[in-house]
Amino acid sequence: MNPIQITLPDGSVREYPQGSTGLDIAQSISDGLMRNTLSIKIKTQTMAAAEVWDATRPIAEDAQLQLLTWNDPEGKATFWHSSAHLLAEAIESLYPGTKFGIGPAIEQGFYYDIEPPAGVVLSQENFGEIEQKMTDLARQKSDFVRQEVAKEEAIRYFTQKGDEYKLELLEGLQDGQITFYQQGNFTDLCRGPHIPNTDKIKAIKLLNVAGAYWRGDEKRKQLTRLYAIAFPQAKELKAFLEMRAEAEKRDHRKLGKELELFTFSDKVGKGLPLWLPKGAILRERLENFLKKAQVRAGYEPVISPHIGSKELYVTSGHYAKYGQDSFQPIHTPDDEEEYLLKPMNCPHHCEIYKSRPRSYRDLPMRYAEFGTVYRYEQSGELHGLTRVRGFTQDDAHIFCRPDQVKTEFARVIDLVQYVFTALGFAEYTAQVSLRDPDNPAKYIGLEEDWARAEREIQEVAQEKGLNTVVAYGEAAFYGPKLDFMVKDAIGRKWQLGTIQVDYNLPHRFELEYVGADNQNTGP
């Protein structure tokens, strides 16, 4: 057998016998490194991109290789994914007959979606015994064993086990690329990779239990999702829990109550916040700050009413899209007119634009309003002040010529960044929300407009050096967006600011301006 050449991240090249594993290579450097190696990142000439592998998987050809430890995000992911298998093993042992969905690693820990046997309901009360079982199983020092399986055999295995979810997952997989992983008495359909042995998992904490629809589809069965986290050292778990406790103290709902900023009343209605005097003062200061920033950025204030004729929203297209799932129209006593509580300010601003003829010289026009809007959010969605049924948007609409879109978009980014910086949001991501390529029917408007807007958003975001993430399928139905996502005290992500391109409303409202060529055209 010919030796293989392994290139390490520092550029050094070492020779190993063919079939050496990541662990062998780690050991050749130091025993400590071997102990800490969780998985490896490997790139051979035959691979299109680097892959993360088990540290125990034999390497057959020359490769660039990186040993992944707890300090690498991918190493952590491997660790947590393996912990999810350990969780599943514990569940299967404690509650035989449980069916398993999927169990991935997430940003902070991992989860497993399961369907306990009929009559068994898992709640926080079961956490203790599950954690104990996981700890016991981890101490049995089981290897994670990778096994390539023929599809037919895989189907047989899960048919016999009665695990319809795994069978459904198998349907989407091609024969020849199906692998099982086994540790102890538990075997799972899994692409991997995994850590070498369960003994690395030293500290385990189940965090919460929740319902989660199978494959994220609310029409399908709801499984039980167990969230948990695990660490290679007990002290890391302790630090994690302390950090979490500290974060909970900073939860805005807790502070809002303690500092007497806002409250809710069942009598007023859920999701409808009441601002207490101290909160109102705070809010006023914030609004004044924002108004100043808007004036400096060239915005003009406008004000629109809290209700609008249903026709307004039929024109905008929002009624067709949200009408049935919204607060229902208010009826006038005599004339059978219908009005909607204002769910957004856009259509009103369009009508303000339309109040007189516009010239290309007028553009861009920037209208800003602290517009209070009402939306019928699903009851399970309500959350403190971050998801409510009545709220005030710092909202603005810019009417501009096609050649001004990019510049204006960039200016809005500048404004958002200025405000975020001033308010101390140091860590945020800019999510480029684009169409779902698999579901084009969801969107209205012209293909060429969409394509252009999507392209321009990405260009501008890049020029501004934003920390962007592209999210397909997250666009609004009328246009792509740039969503600014911030995290709350306990690490949950929320959309705080959003910049949206809308070629649709100007069409629908028949907005126009007189161009340099004296022809009417749309902004």
Add this chain to the structure above:
RNA sequence: GCCGACGUAGCUCAGUGGUAGAGCACUUCCUUGGUAAGGAAGAGGUCACGGGUUCAAGUCCCGUCGUUGGCUCCA
């Protein structure tokens, strides 16, 4: 909306079938020149709401409302 949990004094919570409790806050009085001060007394609760089981329900069961962890949704 869905699955799970929770709902007791203004706040944080204890109380799992037998006369509603604690700490803080509040009221009155006393003590005390110093940033969560001490002492005494006091007031404050249809135990979310509505049914049911029981001799007896804060406690067990069902429903409703609300909150909450997620899922789905998010103009």
